[in-house]
Amino acid sequence: MTTHLPILQVIIPLLAAPFCIFLRIPRLVGIFAILVSAAAFLVSCGLLQQVITAGTISYKLGGWPAPWGIEYRIDILNVYLLLLVSAMSTIVLVAAQTSIKKELPEDRHVFFYTSFLLCLTGLLGILATADAFNVFVFLEISALSTYTMIALGTDRRALTASYQYLIMGTIGATFIIIGVGLMYMMTGTLNMYDLAERLPEVNTSRTVLSAFGFFIVGVCLKLALFPLHLWLPNAYAFAPSIATAFLAATATKVAVYLLIRLVFSIFGIEFVVTVLPMQEIFMVLGLAGIFAASVSAIYQLNIKRLFAYSSVAQIGYMILGLAIGTKLGLVATLVHMFNHALMKAAVFLAIGGAVYRIHSAQLIHFAGLGRKMPLTMAAIVIGGLSLIGVPLTVGFVSKWYLVLALLENGWWPVAILVLMSSLLAVMYVWRTVEWIYFTPPRINIDDVTEAPLSQLIPIWILVLANIYFGLNTSLTVGLSKMAAESLYGIFGGVL
Amino acid sequence: MSDLFAVVMLSGIYSLISASLFLDLDAVDVAFTEASVGAGISTLLMLASLKLVSRYQKKTRYKPILAFFVVVTTGAMLIYGTLDMPHFGTADAPVHTHVAPRYLNESMGEIGVPNVVTSVLASYRGYDTLGETLVIFTAGIGVMALLMVSKQTKQESKKLIPADMQQQIILRIVAKMMIPLILMFALYVQFHGDYGPGGGFQAGVIFAAGIILYTMLFGLSTSQEVFKATTIELFTAAGVLLYGGVGVVCMLLGGNFLDYDFLKHDPVHGQHLGILLVELGVGITVASVMMIIFFKFTWRTVKHKYKK
Amino acid sequence: MALSAEMMLILTMVVPLIAVGGIAAAHKYPNLREAVTITASLILIYLVSSLYGITKAGGVVSVQGAELFSDLALSFRIEPLGMIFSLVAGYLWLVTTIYAIGYMRGHHEKNQTRFYCCFAIAISSAMGIAYADNLFTLFIFYEVLTLSTYPLVTHAGTKEAKNGGRVYLGILLSTSVIFLLLGIISTWYVTGTLDFRAGGIFGEEHRKAAAILLPLFIFGIGKAAIMPFHRWLPSAMVAPTPVSALLHAVAVVKAGVFTVLKVCTYTFGIDLLVSLPTRDFLLYLGCASIILASLVAMRKDNLKARLAYSTVSQLSYITVGALLATGSGALGGAMHIATHAFGKITLFFCAGAIMVASHKTEISQMKGLGKHMPITMTAFFIGSLSIIGLPPCGGTWSKWYLMVGAADTGKWLVMAVLMVSSLLNIAYLLPIPLKAFLSEDGVEKDRSFQLKEAPLPCLIALCFTAFGCLVLFFYPQPLYEIARAFLEASGNYVR
Amino acid sequence: MNILGLYNYWIVVVLMLIGFYIVIAHENLIKKLVGLSIFQTSVFFFYISMGKITGATAPILDEKYELYSNPLPHVLILTAIVVGIATTALGLALVVRIQEAYGSIEERDIQEQDAHDQLECQLEAYGPSSMEISDEQEQDE
Amino acid sequence: MELVLDIISWIFLVTGCFFCLTGAVGLLRFPDFFSRIHAASITDTLGAGLILIGLMFQSGGWGLVMPKLVLILLFSLLASTTASHAIAKAALKSGLKPEVSSADEPSEGESSSKL
Known part of the structure; x- marks a missing residue:
């Protein structure tokens, strides 16, 4: 049974999603979804165990060997993210039981859970596969289910947000498929590792260059890197809080994984660094993203949009880590991916809890909630502190490694800019803290009580994880270091 | 324009x-x-x-x-x-020399299906097609979630007989003749996929087109008696489950996921059976999703008419 | 009790946190809540003094904490300078609590529970800073102190309080994140270790790096309020008086200068410091801030603002002492921490008492107040004498050694600055008590109700701290002993 | 370097640009979807023309022929067509819902109505009187 | 025998193409919607029919291809005629009147084709 773990990881949610349609009763579907996601989490733990003991696992789908059939190849990097995505989906699903009651009409709950499971399948599928075209198919599955989940939001602007995301997402996916086509044309194969062997001979040709260009633009569109991030704020702001929490924690991370896989496993860091000035481009775009998004986050009225812009800024940090191009830079990116998922899931779930009670995500309606919902608001504050990078929280760890990597690479002015950008984070987090604690209530919140227990537990699991992984970084940093070794091992990295 | x-x-x-x-x-x-x-x-x-x-x-x-x-x-x-x-149509382009030759040369031996596209679609890269069926299923779920119609609108609309389609006598008679043939052609395409162009997708779409023609001409409520929306929803899920189920059965019989060799004692027969079942799964899903999408759109028009 | 020294050290930090729990639990019964705080402070005093007894007897107490990062750990060690700071913080916590009870009741402030909780957290983080054995642990508690004092500054919740809080947090966080964190990470990158070691961790080969890092550290420690980054101190005057007392005398400011002294002696090392080119520039910047702050203080009519600017100048005394890089300079600085604490806290208690009793805040209104508030005014007189550095109060010794230190290095400009600033101190401090006692007019005519002394708890606290100033002058031996032990520990010769 | 052999790719590029232009320039939501499908169809042409060998026949194994075109691009494109129709179907459902919610499917009208909602909640947040007291508040559209 | 079949199929194919051509020209030149729909349906029925018959001769022998072509012929005749009928009926219902010999009564000519 254990030999089938890689495919079980994706098949369990894949077959569970259509099965939800048979179950019909919303409550039953909800619990079924949690069980499925928990099973996926257990499988990824099993995979972690196997990969650590036996190294990279390869699974031939349909029994056909690699370049002909589709192959699943799981190494440290995949398992690290599989663990993250399945854990996040389990926690968010636990909070979903009560949260979507207030945000979705009763008859749409079954479809919401089905779309959620399909999105989970898509993300897990992208993470596990080693076939370039298979990535496109599962990318499309996760994208379509994301459009549905966003469009289920209560506000009418959710529809336009979902439509805009559909257009930009499809353009991104089509760019990716053009990239895959160009690579296929020059090498004749679709398997990532086969590509990695055959690309060096042809990588001087202009077709491979434009293939790399298209792939990068497609992935950056999915990643919401700075100039291509226009769809993210609206999509996260008007989607149901549960969808926002799940997407913020996982969707962009999977896109970053794709970028890492492309830059390090398929094209190799030498090609990326020498042929195109990718280091400078990523560094400039990352910094621009950080500053522009943080500044616009300060002026937001809707609290979800505020933290959505902060997500765009945090992605800028990850891209900056990649731009450094050294092993430590990659470790900084991987650590920040894990940490950012924790932070954002905690904050958005807490906001979901508040929206559950006051039915609005406007910042001014949060005034004075500090006294009425102490635990939920404390979660937002701690999440905010973690975003800033205050010691004892997870954010500090990723900021520490990022600055260390920057210094090691001699980019000390960039290090100063990164530290100054965390000041912008201070401004927009403290704006929320001022509204929540130090301003008298704008709407009557006398009868508002604490968020329901079924939401408080996941929120506080995430908050405690935020602090625990801030103190004991053996899991996150350990795994990231091993992943970085494995990625650099293949190509004897620049360092 | x-x-x-x-x-x-x-x-x-x-x-x-x-x-x-x-x-x-x-x-x-x-x-x-x-x-x-x-x-x-x-x-x-x-x-x-x-x-x-x-x-x-x-x-x-x-x-x-x-x-x-x-x-x-x-x-x-x-x-x-x-x-x-590489120039258009040149035979020595890397695309033709690296992976493709094996499909053309060995597929007859390994899978025994003349139409190589179907053999690659269903067996070599069968997992892609499973993903693709899931994409269609996701689109179906999305449209169902977005264009929900409450129960009572469905009841009221039963009384509403589509007046404009009444006197289309010629159309209705020709349709009565054409629809059974369309459905039969769809089944032909479904099971002929191994030998000529055809397969699950095309069959599903043609089948759905037949049913949609029937719905357009004879009215939504009449066609709902035959194809109740709730059962069609179940069918969208059934197709994907059938496809995935075949894969799981292969796992239980000892092979990898979607490895049809283990379905029957003789690998080639196993491949035939596997491809047949898988194409059927795809056909069911595609047909029911297209039908459901059309029904949801027509319910919306009925809802507008009913509200006015 | 059979508590081992290590246990006591941990307890000093844990006891205030337990007190926080107790205060939060007892928020419905004010008396029980106050009792919890007082017992906690008594326990803390007992712990600190017993630790003092052990270290005086030559025992080395050190605790290796949790392994946070790859090889960075939370580790604590008691060394003499830390002992001074924790003694000051411990004793003054008790006194300030007593004073706060009187003040808060007299002024019937709202949400006092939050006040006491944050106060206790601040004290525990102060203990953490005092005993930190490496820059990393110190930075963690430094940030916790900033965050825990923010709610105290914006206690009133009015617009001014919020603006004050913004400036307070903005400057403190920005200096600590941009300069201090960058400095710490760069030291970690350059030297590979962050521990406080006698003679400093920067060897000769890191001279150029040390030269760059010195200004980073000095400007980074925003709490030491060097001139360009002193704005947060006057803007924090918006807070109630016990908080200003905490800020100025007990925790925040003391933490700042304590860190400056520790960094200069233990990270850079006195002998390396002498030869650093950037040291002179910082030295003259310190002198400039002494003079400028005193001049501004003279112009301020509001009593609390004047005291705030006087603190800015007094702090620069200690920074200058540290940067003089001679034995007696550091000795003077260490002693000045204690003497300035007692002196300044007395002045603030008097200011608070005047405010509670006569609702007067401007100095010009305080003519002839001495007849009605004799005890407060005499305590004010003693406090100002200690700040100025005249014989009957402790301030003389520390200023004396600072003067000797300046003489040792032969920098006559620094000596001149010390002289002139003492004169300026006289100019802006002495007129207040003299006017209060000697001039007649201005008090009876416009006051309708009968002027009375401040509430009893405030008076007790006042007298205790005033008495403390006198004790420090007549019996300075223990303070002198610790300061000398600090010099030996930090590996310099003592003249 | 006889570049004439590359004419098929240029047709693909022209089609791609047309589709891309429609998606970006036109304001009508349905037209955007049509542009998107044109953009995707051009990708199909790109893949299929990649797999064609002059003088070869369709990849259906038969004794009479030996030279066959490459079947792999055909499989990939079958998937891509289905993905394209799935996206179009979902897009159309969204367009229908947008029409019901906003009463129009022109991007310009939708943006005006959104800006109007944004202004409302801004007035509610800071109130007309206190508009100038709080720090400057430009729209972030 | 081969040659005869080829010649006959060629004759059918050429006439079929000729009809398609006339249909196309008719589609462009005719002033009114209904006459244009008439021209279009010519290409559908006659043109396609003749080409199909020509192909039958090409198919060689009574194998599998011949019945398929016959079926296609039947279906296309059935379907295309119904389609043009449906379009014409829909146009008529939506208020588009055919242009009746505008030469003698110029007055009521406004109803002509707008589409």
């Missing part, structure tokens, strides 16, 4: 012409799918949605400069990319 009706019809013609062009490029399966899906269903869905949306586009000034700039840069990148490409 302010009349959207013309835009939709032209896009239908565009798909038809591209289907014929695919045929010329030896891509028979793709031509069949493009004709049935591109020209058929997508034009149909656009016309159905046009019924709900204002038909004439307001003459608004659009912003050409930004668009022009972005398009030109992408075009430049593309043209730049095409310079080193």
